[in-house]
Amino acid sequence: MAPAELGYGLTVTSEDAFATAVERVKDQLRAESFTVLCEVDVKERLDEALRTEREPYMIIGACNSTLAQAALMSDMNLGVFLPCSVVVYESDGVTHITTVDTVELFRDSGDGNLALVAAEMRARLARAIDAAAA
Amino acid sequence: MSAVGSSYTLSATTGRPFEQAVERVRDELTAEGFGVLCEIDVQATLRKKLDVEREPYVILGACNPTLAHGALAVEPDLGTLLPCNVVVYELDGATHISAIDAERMLSIVGNEELGPVAEEVRDRLARVVERSSST
Numbered sequence A: 001m002a003p004a005e006l007g008y009g010l011t012v013t014s015e016d017a018f019a020t021a022v023e024r025v026k027d028q029l030r031a032e033s034f035t036v037l038c039e040v041d042v043k044e045r046l047d048e049a050l051r052t053e054r055e056p057y058m059i060i061g062a063c064n065s066t067l068a069q070a071a072l073m074s075d076m077n078l079g080v081f082l083p084c085s086v087v088v089y090e091s092d093g094v095t096h097i098t099t100v101d102t103v104e105l106f107r108d109s110g111d112g113n114l115a116l117v118a119a120e121m122r123a124r125l126a127r128a129i130d131a132a133a134a
Numbered sequence B: 001m002s003a004v005g006s007s008y009t010l011s012a013t014t015g016r017p018f019e020q021a022v023e024r025v026r027d028e029l030t031a032e033g034f035g036v037l038c039e040i041d042v043q044a045t046l047r048k049k050l051d052v053e054r055e056p057y058v059i060l061g062a063c064n065p066t067l068a069h070g071a072l073a074v075e076p077d078l079g080t081l082l083p084c085n086v087v088v089y090e091l092d093g094a095t096h097i098s099a100i101d102a103e104r105m106l107s108i109v110g111n112e113e114l115g116p117v118a119e120e121v122r123d124r125l126a127r128v129v130e131r132s133s134s135t
Helices: A018-031 A042-050 A065-074 A076-081 A112-133 B018-031 B042-050 B065-074 B076-081 B102-106 B112-133
Strands: A009-014 A035-041 A057-063 A084-091 A094-100 B009-014 B035-041 B057-063 B084-091 B094-100
Touching (some): A018 A112, A035 B035, A076 B057, A076 B084, A094 A112, A094 B076, B018 B035, B018 B084, B065 B112
Antiparallel strands (some): A035 A057
């Protein structure tokens, strides 16, 4: 099933437990030639800072070097949108996997080359989350 | 409205060398209540992967826990647009500092409840960029 569109992200649900889903997402990102550059454990960070008790939530920062280089060639400031974030979180017992939608993010750029880069990023990220949830 | 257009960043240039500018940005982020959750050396990453030689470029992923918590409460998938990035890079002898314009970026989400958080993040990051680049 194709991921659902949020207007800024693409999302699927998974029957895997949270930790398994995180591993599968990382594997599938690598299969689509992304390197995982950072992992932010949102639950740990926010629980520690705010004394909350959140459900599990992880942000995975993924970078496809070729596409990143092409994006930065279009506009040096584009690093503010990199790496591409894919999140895995649990909510009421359901595991969700959502990727940023680079096509929506860059829609108004008016830059044809960047639009192609954004489309390629989005296609790879969509396949990765789809495969991770299958 | 999508995020990239005429202006999706809050930007400034500084006469400071790259390394000093990165330190200043880190300090100012801390002063505005942001933790730096990740730091990506773009120059080193692309050199390793693509064997290309770029000028120094770093991405600092910043998060203000209170504001992030508030934003995720009204938009659970918002983590795809987090952390808020500030980049520092050298280009043609000048050091550039750019932060994401959170108000503009979050406008693509279309959730009005995010308005106050977006404005608060934008204001704080604007102060970070301004103070990091001032003499």
